[in-house]
Amino acid sequence: RQAPGTSSGLGWFLGVRSWADGVALFHEGSNELWYAIVALAPARDFGVLAVTNAGQDRGYRATDAVVSALIERFDAAQVP
Known part of the structure; x- marks a missing residue:
């Protein structure tokens, strides 16, 4: 549930x-040693999860690149 007036819930x-054909949901986190990010597109029954054993900025950059590349491939595959 989205908190009123925010972009999070x-x-x-x-x-x-x-x-995502509409709203996409994102969650990410780190314990300083590992990093994980998940992106979901409920309207398309699609989701991506990337995890790494690198934390902090290095982990963020790596997982963000993987998630972005997978989303691009998925989106390109949906075009007739």
């Missing part, structure tokens, strides 16, 4: 994305 960030 229950620890998830929400945003409208074309590849």
Whole structure:
């Protein structure tokens, strides 16, 4: 559930994305040693999860690159 007037709810960030056909949900986190990010597109029954054993900025950059590349491949595959 989205908190009124915000772009987040229950620890998830929400945003409208074309590849998601509407609202996409994102959650990420680190314990300083590992990093994980998940992106979900409920309207398309699609989700991506990337994890790494690198924490902090290095882990963020690596997982963000993987998630972005997978979303691009998925989105390109959906075009007739």
